[in-house]
Amino acid sequence: MLKLKPVVLSFFSLLSLSFSHLREVSAGGRDQRNGLLAQRSEKMDIHLSRLSVLLLFLCSWISFTTTEAYDALDPNGNITIKWDIMSWTPDGYVAVVTIFNFQQYRHIEAPGWQLGWSWRKKEVIWSMVGAQATEQGDCSKFKGNIPHCCKKTPAIVDLLPGTPYTQQISNCCRGGVISSWAQDPATAVSSFQISVGQSGTTNTTVRAPRNITLKGPGPGYTCGPAQLVRPSKFISADKRRKTQALLTWNITCTYSQFLARKTPTCCVSLTSFYNETIVPCPTCSCGCQNSSQPDSCLDPKIASVVPASRKNSLEPLLQCTKHMCPIRVHWHVKTNYKEYWRVKVAITNFNYNMNYSQWNLVVQHPNFDNLTQLFSFNYKALNPYARINDTAMLWGIKFYNDLLSQAGPVGNVQSELLFQKNPLEFTFEKGWVFPRRIYFNGDNCVMPSPDSYPWLPNATPKLATSSFIILLITFFSFLILM
Secondary structure: OOOOOHHHHHHHHHHHHHHHHHHHHHHHHOOOOHHHHHHHHHHHHHHHHHHHHHHHHHHHHHHOOOOOOOOOOOOOOOEEEEEEEEEEEOOEEEEEEEEEEOOOOOOEOOOOOEEEEEOOOOOEEEEEEOEEEOOOOOOOOOOOOOOOEOOOOOEEEEOOOOOOHHHOOOOOOOOOOEOOOOOOHHHOEEEEEEEEEOOOOOOOOOOOOEEEEEEOOOOOEEEOOOEEEOOOEEEOOOOOOEEEOOEEEEEEEEEOHHHHOOOOOEEEEEEEOOEEEEEOOOOOOOOOOOOOOHHHEEOHHHHHHOOHHHHOOOOOOEEOOOOOOOEEEEEEEEEEOOOEEEEEEEEEEOEOOOOEEOOEEEEEOHHHHHEEEEEOEEEEEEOOEOOEOOEEEEEEOOOOOOEEOOOOOOOEEEEEEEEEOOOOOOOOHHHOOOOOEEEEOOEEOEOOOHHHOOOOOOOOHHHHHHHHHHHHHHHHHHHHHO
């Protein structure tokens, strides 16, 4: 939603006063001589030009105050949290909370999601199955049976794999890791059961939690208020009976890369077989080396002697590069055939403290509608605009290269793509063979400037040398004849 601040209201007041002044100027001009009319007309032009500038500033200012997130390649992607009340208890209810990741290519990686909210009343959490609150809070007023959590603003996390079966529920206990919907819909869901007390025991007395927050695992998600929807329905194991929740709330959360972090997380470099130019990632794509803090990055030559305590901490430790990005994606136009062309894609990890599990890559290029073969990566076409098939999602093969290891000798994965040429579109000219944009794990990567792309030379070196020799022979022959 767009929020109009007092500054905007003041601007509209100024706008109305200015137009009133213009009307006065116009009315007074009828009684003046032609010279004065020309002067006043000039003044009116000045006023209008100033108003145009102010109006343009207002429009740009409003456009930057939007808080909603929108992804052009996944316009309907979101995380939906469903809060189903399944039964009533003497002082509250038992609910099943399910997190659905409907984002095509953005997943929640380790250390996993964290869900928080504020209670409207004096609710407590008596018990949980499949998840736990990070803090118990002050439960000193309870005697005998002590609640699981008494905090007004609890923070909930998933249980780890290997949790005893008595503490599990379906779709739980994966350490908070949730796959993207396109990679694996079966693991794009996470659930837990919660028993709430002191909350009311009917549909009219119970209240939905508010100020809901979702970390996945860091910031970036913005959640709307809980909405009352039609109760969820469930089918029995034998598929012969349907049951439904007593009450259901829906919460929708959307992601914004600008809220998640101040700087990008990846960049793109380019090369080709027909040009020796190597187009690196733009300098300072994800930040610059801090000369005042020499330990802000690590020289790969001394990485092997750095203490393990520093390399295994939760803080990012990047290899010193000119781009200072944790991830670099390299696109190399490798080979040209009569009816096909081949590309090599390599992903390199420059973070010594991060292993990327279930990584994925989204590439936009007009030739993906004629992708013929893919080596050592999984592939799925993303068609955000129905008939236009120019976007592909790539990810690693399970137990083979689905883990992008931390920076070092094995901190990279690569594959090759074979495209069939479309005679109506294909060309090596003007950088057509390079991608329009690339996403890594859902974050938009910094692309080089288009004017720096490896362009097709006018002539190959051999042809240029032959032409030069022929020109010299012709020139000397002309001199001898003279």
